[in-house]
Amino acid sequence: MNKIRIGVLRGGPSSEYEVSLKTGGNVLKSLPEKYSPIDIFIDKEGVWHIHGIPHKPHEAFKKVDVIFNALHGEYGEDGKVQKILDTFAIPYTGSKTLPSAIGMNKALAKNIFKSHGIKTPFYKVESKDDDIDEIAIELFNTFPMPVVVKPIASGSSVGVSIACTFQGLKDALSKSFKYSDKALIEEYIKGREATCGVVDKFRGNDFYSLLPIEIIKPEKSEFFDYEAKYCGGSQEICPGNFSQSEKEAIQNLAIEAHKVLGLRHYSRSDFIISPRRGIYILEVNTLPGLTAESLLPKSLQAVGCSLPDFLDHLITLALAGK
Missing domain, CATH: 3.30.1490.20 (ATP-grasp fold, A domain)
Structure with missing residues (x-):
């Protein structure tokens, strides 16, 4: 029986190019044996490559059965690549075109949060x-x-x-x-930082909330910045040291944010917990990082889900058009 061919998109014309290379590399090496991985590298000019040879997107699509979108930031996360994939009716992981565009635009997303009663900073x-x-x-x-x-x-x-x-x-x-x-x-709202992932159609739930992670930034950092995220130094505690009511509120808000933006397959939302003002959502990540340092794999591990099993789940959803 022929293996299902998984085209993994990584790189791209984005300020998050390096992170995407890491996410894509981790996906390629973690795909279960039943899949045949195909590395689709997109350079900083937006040219697609397979085995070092430039391809037009529609040429690359002839060589795959489904796309795993491991891009981050502009082009890959803002609806542009999703529109290309939809045009050619190629199944892919992650949110569809419009929800991706809304999720990437922080102001649009915050407007929707506000309209649904989800607190977000002014x-x-x-x-x-x-x-x-x-x-x-x-x-x-x-x-x-x-x-x-x-x-x-x-x-x-x-x-x-x-x-x-x-x-x-x-x-x-x-x-x-x-x-x-x-x-x-x-x-600026002072408080503890948290992040919480959501997975569709997982363990019998339409929307399954992972355990919230508490982020303790390095002393030299004002917040959980790029360096703290990818160069170490921050403490990421999973499950976080939250009260039961805080934990449940964060999980419910993460699911609500995922739903009101119309996101698909998986997402990760960032929060600040103010001692006086309560829980505020900061933003949603529609394609959370899947690098060795990333937060979502850590929260998956905390509930006993390996990265290969998670990738298999996402690909199954994509192929089913869910």
Whole structure:
């Protein structure tokens, strides 16, 4: 019997190129034996390659039965590659085109959270086309410091800063605008950081919430930034040291966020737990990292699910069109 051919998309024209290479590499080596893995490398210019040979997407699709989307950030997570896959009716893992685009745009996602009664920090959106001094003055008069400044569409904490002063705010905006045409400026809420994964059609549940992870950032980091995520130094406790009521609330909010954005197969939501104000959702990751350092594999391990079994589950969902 012929093995099912799995095309693993990795790389891509994104600031998260390196993380995607790691996720894709981990997926390729972790696929169960019953599958035939095909490494589809996408370079920083967006050219697809198989065995080092450039291919048009439709040419690559002739060599696979299903796509495992191991891309992160722009192109792979914002609906663009999903649209290509949908156009050619290729089954793939992860969320569909529109939910991917909404999930990647932090402001759109936060608007939907608010409309469904899910608490999220107060925010404003600013454009790089406007004068940065005028933006900074307006924000400085609107928000109590510190504030969080982040590109409107990026993951892995790329381009994210915490600004405590007027000059720091200008610097943070400049940094954010390197990665996106718009920046999201968000009130800083002090509290414990948590993240929680959701898996579709798992263990008899339509939406299965994994155990929340508590993230304790390194002392030198202001938040769980790119370096803390991928270069070590942070403590990730799974299951986190949450009360039963906090744990259940985080799990329920992660499922609710997954549902209201219309996400598919799996996601991971980030939260802040304020001692006075309660639990706030920060953002949702529609294609969580699957590297050796990533959070989702750790939470899967905590409930006794291996990465090969999880990949098999996602591929089964993709092939079933679920």
